Amino acid sequence: MSYFTEENSEAAVINRLGDDVDPRFRQIMESAVKHLHGFVKEVEPTMDEWFQAIQFLTATGKMCDDKRQEWILASDTLGVSMLVDAINHRRPDGATENTVLGPFHVSGAPVRALGENICLDGKGAPCVVSGTVTDENGAPIAGAKVDVWQTNDEGFYDVQQPGVQPDMNMRGLFTTDESGHYHYTTVKPLPYSIPTDGPVGELLVAMGRHAMRPAHIHYIVSAPGYETLVTHIFPKGDPYLDSDAVFGVKESLIVDFVDEGGSTSARFDVKLKKVG
C-alpha cells in the first residue's frame, strides 16, 4: 500500500475499513468517503474556507439540545430531509403523499370530539376542516386517528411561546366516525419563518434565500393495517408555495380554503396505503 496522495485519497481511507465491518455500514462509509473526497476535489477549498466549514459544523452542533435541533434544520433547508422522506415513503398513485414532520409535533395532543375547536387562544376567524380517511380504493376507515397541529393566528406554535399561548394550543387528536369522516374547527394558518437565530439562518442569508414556510396544517393519520401518513395541507394561493424554505410542498397537498364571509372552510380527503 502506498502512502496517502491527492490522487489515491478515497482508496487510502476506504482501504482502512476493517474486515468485520457490518456490510451496510461499509457501503454507507465507502460512499460517504467517495462523495466527500469528490466534493473537496471539485471545489478545492482554501484552508480558510475549510476552517469556515468546520466552524459552521461546530456552531450547528452547539445549537442543538433537547428543544432545538439545528442539524435537522440544516438537513431540512438543504432538501435532504425531503429526499430521505421521499425515498422512504414511495406511495402508489392515489395514496396521499407524505411530507416532512418538522420539529413542532408534540405527542399526547388533547383527544377531541369531532368538530371541536383546537384554537384555545381565541385569536383568528374560525375555519372548519373536514374530510374522509379511506383506503386506496375509497373504502372508509372508521376509527382512524387524525393528529393535527399548526401555528396560531400570529404564526407561532404553542411550544415557541410557552406562557404566552395556552399549552396544547392549536393541537388535537380526532377519530374518524363510522363513515371514515372527520372534521375540526381551527383558524386559517399563516406563513411563518423557520428559526433563523442560529447558523442555519446565517447560511440561508449567505445563500440569498428566505426562511419562510407557506401556511400549513400538519397531519399524522394512522390506522391499524395501514402505513402511517405524515403530511401537511397548504392553502392554495399562498405566496410561499413555490419557495418553501424546507421544500415540503407537493401539488397534491394544496387545498382550497374557501372564504365564507367571516369564516373559512377546507376539505382534505386522506387515502392510506395498506401495510406491505
Ligand code: BEZ
Ligand atoms: C414546520 O413545519 O414546522 C417546520 C418544518 C421544518 C423545519 C422547521 C419547521
Ligand code: FE
Ligand atoms: Fe409547521
